Amino acid sequence: MTAGNRNKKQNEPAFVLHSYPFRETSLILDVFSRSHGRLAIVARGARRPRSRLRGLLLNFQPLLLSWFGKGEVHTLHSAEWQGGQPYLQGKALMCGFYLNELLINLLARGDPHQRLFDYYREALQSLAQETGHAATLRRFEKHLLQELGYALLLEREAGSGEPIQPELCYRYAVERGVLPDEGGVSSGIQVLGKTLLDMAQDDYTDPATAQQSKQLMRVLLNHHLGGKTLHTRELIKDLQKL
Numbered sequence: 705m706t707a708g709n710r711n712k713k714q715n716e717p718a719f720v721l722h723s724y725p726f727r728e729t730s731l732i733l734d735v736f737s738r739s740h741g742r743l744a745i746v747a748r749g750a751r752r753p754r755s756r757l758r759g760l761l762l763n764f765q766p767l768l769l770s771w772f773g774k775g776e777v778h779t780l781h782s783a784e785w786q787g788g789q790p791y792l793q794g795k796a797l798m799c800g801f802y803l804n805e806l807l808i809n810l811l812a813r814g815d816p817h818q819r820l821f822d823y824y825r826e827a828l829q830s831l832a833q834e835t836g837h838a839a840t841l842r843r844f845e846k847h848l849l850q851e852l853g854y855a856l857l858l859e860r861e862a863g864s865g866e867p868i869q870p871e872l873c874y875r876y877a878v879e880r881g882v883l884p885d886e887g888g889v890s891s892g893i894q895v896l897g898k899t900l901l902d903m904a905q906d907d908y909t910d911p912a913t914a915q916q917s918k919q920l921m922r923v924l925l926n927h928h929l930g931g932k933t934l935h936t937r938e939l940i941k942d943l944q945k946l
Contacts, residue, residue, distance in 0.1 A: 712772040712781065716740065719824065720761050721804040725751065733761060733780070734808060735769065738821040742811045745771050747780040760785055764792050764800050764828050776813075789825075790832040795940075799837045802936040803827060803844060806925070809932050810852060820851040838918065839908040845921045846903065854928060857881040858904040870898035876920055878927045893923050 718737040726732045731747040750757040757780075761767070766786035771778040792800045803824065811817065823844060830840040846856060859868055862881035868874065873885040877892035885894060895916050902913040903920075 711774045712770065713737075713740065714770045715768045715784070716770070717786075717821070718767050718769045719765070719828075720763055720767070721808055722763075723747075723761060729755075731761065732777070736807055736811070736821065736824065737769065738818050739816055741815040741817060742807070742813045743771075744777045744813070745769070745780050746777055747783075750780075757783055763804065765789055766825065789828055792828070792832055795837060796831040798936060798940050799831050799841060800828060802841065802934065802940065805934050805936050806845070806848060809929055809934070810848065817851050820848060823847040823851075836908075838914055839906075842903070842908055842914075842917050842921060843906050845925060846906070849924065849928070852928070854924070856903070856924070858900045868897045868900050870896070870901055872897045874900065876900070876923075878924060893920055895920055 716737045716739055718735050720733050721736050721742070722734040723731045726746060729749050729751045731750045733745045733747055735743045735745050737743055747757055747761060749755050750761060752758070760783055766789050768784040768786060770781040770783075772781055773779045807824070827840050827844040831837060834840065849856060860866060860882070861868065861874075862877070862883055868882060874895055874897055875883045875885050875892035876895050877883055880892075882900060883892060896912060898910070899913045899916040899920075902908065902910060903917050908914045908917060
């Protein structure tokens with residue numbers, strides 16, 4: 705077996721997170737693959753008018769990709785569209801770009817996350833078929849942090865291990881977890897016990913849960929993003945003001 709064959713990956717499930725022009729006729733793809741995580745892949749000649757890849761390497765569409773190379777940037781060998789994913793439109797499209805931006809900013813290259821890949825695929829299906837986009841985003845955000853090793857502890861108090869009571873108010877501290885909302889505690893974001901328990905069950909039907917979970921996830925994600933600004937989040941906020 706040649707070195708080229710050893711470094712070739714064949715028919716790997718993947719999504720294109722982002723692409724940008726490279727030289728005159730090619731594209732650089734930021735790809736999320738199921739078995740190999742995030743990868744940079746160059747699609748040579750993909751922008752030529754008669755390229756078989758033209759119109760194929762789209763965001764949010766399930767693909768089977770084959771590539772080769774062992775450096776930081778691999779070379780695309782072939783791509784096959786898998787179908788089954790409706791095109792995202794309107795607000796669902798903006799939400800999809802938000803998910804992609806989260807993955808680009810939080811996933812290290814070459815670090816496989818197969819369950820997260822499946823959660824991402826399910827989130828795209830949900831965005832295309834349902835109107836409750838906010839609940840889809842909260843579920844994905846929670847799974848993303850869990851897969852990165854930052855699982856939210858939502859059902860018990862930090863330290864004491866006491867079960868969360870739905871009628872009580874708590875504070876969620878980023879580095880510690882759920883704390884009682886007592887006079888001496890000022891760190892963290894204030895949140896109802898019911899919200900925490902609803903989030904543990906991925907239930908965002910209660911309006912108070914929907915609002916508080918959004919605020920909590922924003923604080924947690926901002927912490928792990930280390931100050932990076934998510935442009936899609938800002939754009940969605942601006943559109944909601946119109």
